[in-house]
Amino acid sequence: MIQLVVLDMAGTTVADDGLVEQAFTRAIGAQGIEPGSPQYDEMVRYVRATMGESKITVFRHLLGNDEAAAQQANKAFETAYGTLVDEGRSAPIDGAEDTIRELQSRGIKVCLTTGFSETTQQRILAALGWRNLADLTLCPAQAGRGRPYPDLVLRALLELKADAVTSVAVAGDTAYDMTTGIRAGAGIVAGVLTGAHGNDQLVAAGATHILESVRDLPGLLHH
Secondary structure (H helix, E strand, O other): OOOEEEEEOEOOOEEOOOHHHHHHHHHHHOOOOOOOOHHHHHHHHHHHHOOOOOHHHHHHHHOOOOHHHHHHHHHHHHHHHHHHHHHHHOEEOOOHHHHHHHHHHOOOEEEEEOOOOHHHHHHHHHHHOOOOOOOEEEOHHHHOOOOOOOHHHHHHHHHHOOOOHHHEEEEEOOHHHHHHHHHHOOOEEEEEOOOOOOHHHHHHOOOOEEEOOHHHHHHHHHO
């Protein structure tokens, strides 16, 4: 019996439409790395592969663990992404809000998670009118560590008082979402095909189910 659903945001419940890469381009440009250069292309490949991971962790890797540069790049990324959101570029995945409300109507708690900072997460929620939609929203800084660690899911379980990790369902569009769910011991770890990673990557990362969209989640939990 699923009591709690932990849902990713960008790519799962919120349409990405390349916003992450656009914000990344601006952030890396601020570090003097030119689009089209081999270094830039390699960085973009890494960003795509690690979609879902805490963004500051990604920048630490890309910038050789230079903490000051990583923090600067992360701040530039968050600013750029926030600007894109404020410009009205953020939109919900079709049916995502209905899904959340349907789950709640069944007595299932819903937590929305992200690899962004709390400030950026709140800007996205405000832009969508979702500030009071979910039972809980979490970012890495609030949970301890971001994906692929289990902290986000376990913090949601503690906050929303699910009876067991097996009573939790996790859904996301990246391999990192799947790894997080598996490491947390979630009863269902569902990959959705509306975001960064495809069927093969999601299955390889441990997905127990593959869904075309988060819209299909209520049907899965009904079985």
